[in-house]
Amino acid sequence: MKYLDEFRDADLVKIVLDKIHRVTKHHWVIMEICGGQTHSIMQNGIDQLLPPKIELVHGPGCPVCVTSLELVDKALAIASLPNVIMCSYGDMLRVPGSGKDLFSIRASGGQVKIVYSPLDAVKIAQANPDKEVVFFAVGFETTAPANLMSVIQAQSLGLKNFSVLVSQVTVPPAMHAILASSENRVQGFLAAGHVCSVMGYHEYLPIAAKYRIPIVVTGFEPLDILNGILMTVEQLEAGSFEVQNGYNRVVSKEGNLPAQALIKKVYMQCDRNWRGIGMIPMSGWCLRPEYVEFDAETRFSVENIKTKESEICIAGQILQGIKKPPQCPAFGTLCTPEAPLGATMVSSEGACAAYYRFARYEKEES
Amino acid sequence: MTEEEKPASIHGAVCPMPLRHYDKIVMGHGSGGRMTQDLIKQCFAPYLSNPVLDAGNDFATLSANINGPLAVSTDAHIVSPLIFPGGDIGKLAVCGTVNDVAMSGAVPLGLTASFILEEGLSTQTLVEIVKSMAESALEAGVPIVAGDTKVVERGKADGLFISTAGFGHFPKNFAIGGAEAKPGDVVLISGTLGDHGIAVLTARGDLAFETQVISDVAPLNHMIQQVLAVAPHVHVLRDPTRGGLATTLNEIAEQSQVNITIDEKTIPVKPAVQTACEMLGFDPLYVANEGKLIVIVPENEADAALAVMKENTYGKGACRIGRVIESPAGRVLLKTQIGATRVLDVMAGEMLPRIC
Numbered sequence: 052m053k054y055l056d057e058f059r060d061a062d063l064v065k066i067v068l069d070k071i072h073r074v075t076k077h078h079w080v081i082m083e084i085c086g087g088q089t090h091s092i093m094q095n096g097i098d099q100l101l102p103p104k105i106e107l108v109h110g111p112g113c114p115v116c117v118t119s120l121e122l123v124d125k126a127l128a129i130a131s132l133p134n135v136i137m138c139s140y141g142d143m144l145r146v147p148g149s150g151k152d153l154f155s156i157r158a159s160g161g162q163v164k165i166v167y168s169p170l171d172a173v174k175i176a177q178a179n180p181d182k183e184v185v186f187f188a189v190g191f192e193t194t195a196p197a198n199l200m201s202v203i204q205a206q207s208l209g210l211k212n213f214s215v216l217v218s219q220v221t222v223p224p225a226m227h228a229i230l231a232s233s234e235n236r237v238q239g240f241l242a243a244g245h246v247c248s249v250m251g252y253h254e255y256l257p258i259a260a261k262y263r264i265p266i267v268v269t270g271f272e273p274l275d276i277l278n279g280i281l282m283t284v285e286q287l288e289a290g291s292f293e294v295q296n297g298y299n300r301v302v303s304k305e306g307n308l309p310a311q312a313l314i315k316k317v318y319m320q321c322d323r324n325w326r327g328i329g330m331i332p333m334s335g336w337c338l339r340p341e342y343v344e345f346d347a348e349t350r351f352s353v354e355n356i357k358t359k360e361s362e363i364c365i366a367g368q369i370l371q372g373i374k375k376p377p378q379c380p381a382f383g384t385l386c387t388p389e390a391p392l393g394a395t396m397v398s399s400e401g402a403c404a405a406y407y408r409f410a411r412y413e414k415e416e417s
Numbered sequence: 418m419t420e421e422e423k424p425a426s427i428h429g430a431v432c433p434m435p436l437r438h439y440d441k442i443v444m445g446h447g448s449g450g451r452m453t454q455d456l457i458k459q460c461f462a463p464y465l466s467n468p469v470l471d472a473g474n475d476f477a478t479l480s481a482n483i484n485g486p487l488a489v490s491t492d493a494h495i496v497s498p499l500i501f502p503g504g505d506i507g508k509l510a511v512c513g514t515v516n517d518v519a520m521s522g523a524v525p526l527g528l529t530a531s532f533i534l535e536e537g538l539s540t541q542t543l544v545e546i547v548k549s550m551a552e553s554a555l556e557a558g559v560p561i562v563a564g565d566t567k568v569v570e571r572g573k574a575d576g577l578f579i580s581t582a583g584f585g586h587f588p589k590n591f592a593i594g595g596a597e598a599k600p601g602d603v604v605l606i607s608g609t610l611g612d613h614g615i616a617v618l619t620a621r622g623d624l625a626f627e628t629q630v631i632s633d634v635a636p637l638n639h640m641i642q643q644v645l646a647v648a649p650h651v652h653v654l655r656d657p658t659r660g661g662l663a664t665t666l667n668e669i670a671e672q673s674q675v676n677i678t679i680d681e682k683t684i685p686v687k688p689a690v691q692t693a694c695e696m697l698g699f700d701p702l703y704v705a706n707e708g709k710l711i712v713i714v715p716e717n718e719a720d721a722a723l724a725v726m727k728e729n730t731y732g733k734g735a736c737r738i739g740r741v742i743e744s745p746a747g748r749v750l751l752k753t754q755i756g757a758t759r760v761l762d763v764m765a766g767e768m769l770p771r772i773c
Contacts, residue, residue, distance in 0.1 A: 099757040
């Protein structure tokens with residue numbers, strides 16, 4: 052398949068792997084930001100082929116994983132209301148709130164629909180004028196343009212029964228939080244290719260300079276990831292700390308300017324709580340006051356949310372690269388994809404789910 | 418209600434005689450009375466006719482001279498939409514049960530079929546589905562010998578549910594079953610994976626793209642007998658339906674307490690199915706098939722089995738995909754296309770499209 056097979060080619064992979072083995076002299080800890088990359092690494096077994104001196108740790112770039120428990124609980128409360136149709140990306144349905152998930156709300160009679168595109172939620176609102184239709188707008192910069200298009204479209208259609216529950220987060224503040232932490236181990240970043248396709252990579256330049264850390268914009272196929280690792284290791288071994296683009300078939304320095312203009316028009320920066328990590332200042336987006344009529348948080352009074360997080364789950368430390376999934380006492384025993392304690396065990400982008408699916412026996416064998 | 422909106426008069430209103438040619442199923446079709454008889458005469462009998470069924474009893478009497486055990490299987494079929502590219506719920510119901518019986522090595526002798534009809538179902542759709550069942554039964558050489566219909570109120574079923582049961586006999590003694598895989602065996606698959614799941618998903622129309630993929634639903638009993646004629650020591654026959662190849666192989670590895678290692682490079686997937694899966698975040702190894710056969714066979718019979726599979730219409734894309742080894746027992750491993758090895762797990766729950 053065009054643009055996929057070429058980047059999974061075993062011979063080309065071997066050439067890049069050989070280079071990585073040749074240039075790696077010291078022990079390096081590299082974080083892939085995006086959960087899609089974590090998944091690809093585990094699915095293809097990339098980690099097994101790297102020199103032992105390269106340690107990959109898994110970043111916070113899993114939208115399902117970092118959506119705050121409070122917002123998940125709000126979504127559950129709104130979805131339970133009698134006249135509401137809650138529309139969500141499929142991945143969110145199994146995310147545990149404080150005791151329930153959207154699947155169990157649906158089983159109890161709540162109307163919860165999986166949509167493939169935010170614009171499908173708008174269509175549902177058009178088709179159901181007597182219902183309140185809410186779209187759970189989660190995600191990083193990647194999903195922001197599509198998510199906000201639903202608001203713009205609903206506005207132009209004059210829909211009064213459509214709103215969005217926004218849980219929009221951004222990558223650079225999370226990188227700052229990780230690097231500023233006293234427990235930080237990360238020495239190089241693979242930046243998330245899809246996020247950069249929207250935002251470009253100019254906003255990483257100050258981070259690389261401030262923390263003296265190499266950042267390489269990286270794609271998702273095996274060859275993309277290995278190339279990103281190679282570029283990062285070459286910088287680390289040479290002591291340089293540039294921002295480089297290893298995914299230039301998709302990403303430009305400026306990114307998608309029309310999409311950025313729309314983001315500025317509809318969203319503004321706000322503080323966000325990251326599940327397991329805590330509040331990161333100015334790390335997300337919420338609707339501008341002009342669009343408040345589409346804000347589900349103001350439309351529905353779902354106050355008094357009392358969140359209750361699992362006491363065992365170490366998802367927060369995993370999302371910051373401090374620990375790895377098999378180091379969690381509940382991994383694969385109390386916590387499985389069928390009965391997840393934390394969101395990292397749910398999503399196809401979650402690090403715990405990736406380890407469980409592709410490498411869960413390594414714990415018992417090591 | 419204004420004066421004008423009131424019905425002119427209710428005097429003389431009578432319950433109308435049921436029309437003989439409804440274009441939709443009504444509750445009366447499940448009454449057991451004349452309307453039910455009409456329904457059977459018009460929608461079922463013309464297509465499914467055979468001497469046993471035509472006898473019109475509440476039971477089927479089969480003249481069979483069977484020595485030895487019987488193979489029996491039953492299956493409930495639900496699918497939305499009822500008719501999809503490459504098949505429909507009727508074809509699915511016949512092929513599903515024929516295949517389940519055939520996977521034991523048995524020759525299927527007959528099927529029974531129960532229909533739960535939802536009030537409002539188009540009788541034209543029903544006839545189309547029954548015709549399709551008849552065609553599949555004819556192709557499989559397995560008559561439908563008994564049946565039943567019930568009607569439920571609108572909203573209590575999704576158009577039509579079909580439950581089928583099948584039974585068969587063993588012309589020879591085989592030791593075929595999920596627990597029979599042995600180290601050294603070869604794993605064969607009869608063709609491309611994921612066609613059925615992607616065909617049905619795209620036919621639902623809620624994806625923003627279309628595919629040309631058609632379901633692979635097919636009766637596999639003839640191919641199985643052809644395989645057994647040249648490879649009588651086959652250990653496992655299985656059709657990787659719900660949960661796909663990965664889930665089915667895990668069941669076999671667990672039952673047989675062996676390891677199955679398959680090679681990603683050799684697994685056949687149509688480009689359109691691969692593309693759809695990439696866009697949705699699905700893995701074709703977990704997507705349903707309805708006309709594919711896994712054969713686990715000793716090495717010395719593998720080439721012969723593969724050759725006859727390739728000659729069959731439904732096995733043209735047959736190939737070797739892996740091997741059975743001793744350990745780690747109970748697990749399936751995948752050699753990835755870049756040369757690493759990882760666990761190939763069972764599917765956890767519903768497959769969910771990813772966010773980005």
